[in-house]
Amino acid sequence: MQTKKISVGGVIVGGGESVKIQSMCTTKTSSVDATVKQILELEKAGCEIIRVSVLDEEDAKAIKNIKSRINIPLVADIHFSYKLAISAIENGCDKVRINPGNIGSESAVKAVADCISAHKISVRVGSNTGSIEKEYLQKYGKNEISLVESALKSVAMLEKYGVDDIAVSVKSSDVSLTVKAYELLSAKTQYPLHIGVTEAGTEQMAVVKSSVALGSLLLKGIGDTLRVSITDEPVKEIYAAKRILRAVGLDKKFINVISCPTCGRCRWNSMEMAKKVTEYTEKFSKSLNIAVMGCVVNGPGEAKDCDLGIAGAEDYCVIFKNGEVMRRVSSKDAETEFFKEIDLILND
Ligand code: SF4
Structure with a gap:
């Protein structure tokens, strides 16, 4: 189902636009230099939207300064205080991530909603397994229904006061529950979905969990923006998101x-060559398939759809293009010669 388009500081999320990559700073937001440094590093890696936490008035005020020194939209993440949410908006954030259920009274929700509308910014609401509304937890238990109903209740609270540039999330640290919840949510709302597995763990397992959950959703056309949550340097979240x-x-x-x-047929160091080629080509933004194959017997045939490839024998390698062998090179010259061909094809 086509979702609604919303703008996050000019970056469009939803409506069939490309899936936007997000991350979140690990710095204290009011440590402006450190926060800006981290955001610029994330931008360089490919981050398209950045979120910072707002815990006090210093953090809210820092947003203005941070915004003047970065180039991507900034989302302020606020819990419990409607005053901080209003302050973050007045200091120029492009979107707020709030939970209307914990922001305060009905009048507090209205005050934040009015401020969102007045500044024409967007908002994310959502639930995760730790923040499911009590009434739904009691009624349904901890499952995809209670996650989705909680999130939709937050949506309804904002809609009541005229806010409709909303992104929604329903996160869990459980892969299967995350997938089920987003499938259900996607059937029930047209708002763009922010997808992610929460508290996914340290790098290796977090990447596997996120790849399985987000990969399954994205293959079904679900998800408009994503965050890969990793307990590590946030730049790793961007690399993982791009790979997914x-x-x-x-x-x-x-x-x-x-x-x-x-x-057993491989008689040369194709593993090392594959790593070097991956490392060298990672920074290029071009649609190409380059193969590094273990043996000349099966390699060129198995990789015949590739634009360029190399396969090795005991003391020589063959370089092939579109499945046809171009030339044979000695093992000692293989790396230099193959990288020459790679440069040619990259600059083509
Ligand atoms: S191309 Fe196939 S047969 Fe040849 S080394 Fe690789 S895995 Fe083995």
Whole structure:
């Protein structure tokens, strides 16, 4: 289902636009230099929307200064205080992430909603397994229904006061529950969905959990913006997000390195070559397939759809293009010669 388009400081989320990559700063927001430094690093890596936490008035005030020194939209994450939410908006954030259920009384929700409308910004609401509304928890237990009903209740609270540039999330640290919840949510709302697995853990497992959950959703056309949550440097979240989007075919402009796992037929160091080629080509934004194959017997045939490839034998390698062998090179010259061909094809 096509979702509604919303603007986050000019970056469009939803409505079939590209899936936007987000991350969140780990710095104290009021430490402006450190926060700006982290955001600029994330921007360089490909982050398209950044979120910061607002815990006090210093954090809210810092937003103005931070915004003047960065180039991507900034989302302020506020809980419990409607005054801080209003202050963050007045200091220029492009979107707020709030939970109307914990922001205060009905009049507090209205005050924040009015401020969102007056500044024409967007908002994210949502639930995660730790913040499901009591009434739904009691009625349904901890499952996709209570997650979705909680999120939709927040949506309704904002709609009541005229806010409708809303992104919604329903996160869990459980992969299967995350997928089920977003599938249900997607059937029930047209608002764009912010997808992610929450508290996914440290790098390796977090990337696996996020790839499985977000990959399944994205392949079904669910998800308009994503965050890969990793307990590590946030820049790793961006690398992981980009790889997920590439793996599901939503980002085609990259060098896809095809390499076989090798087997007993491999008589050269194709693993090292594959790593070097991946590292070298990662920064290029071009749609190409480059193969590094373990043996000349099966390699060129198995990788015949690639734009360029190399396969090795005991003391020589063959370089091939579109499945046809171009030339044979000695093992000692293989790296230099293959990288020459890579540069040619990259600059083509
Ligand atoms: S290409 Fe050759 S070395 Fe690689 S897995 Fe296939 S048979 Fe083994």
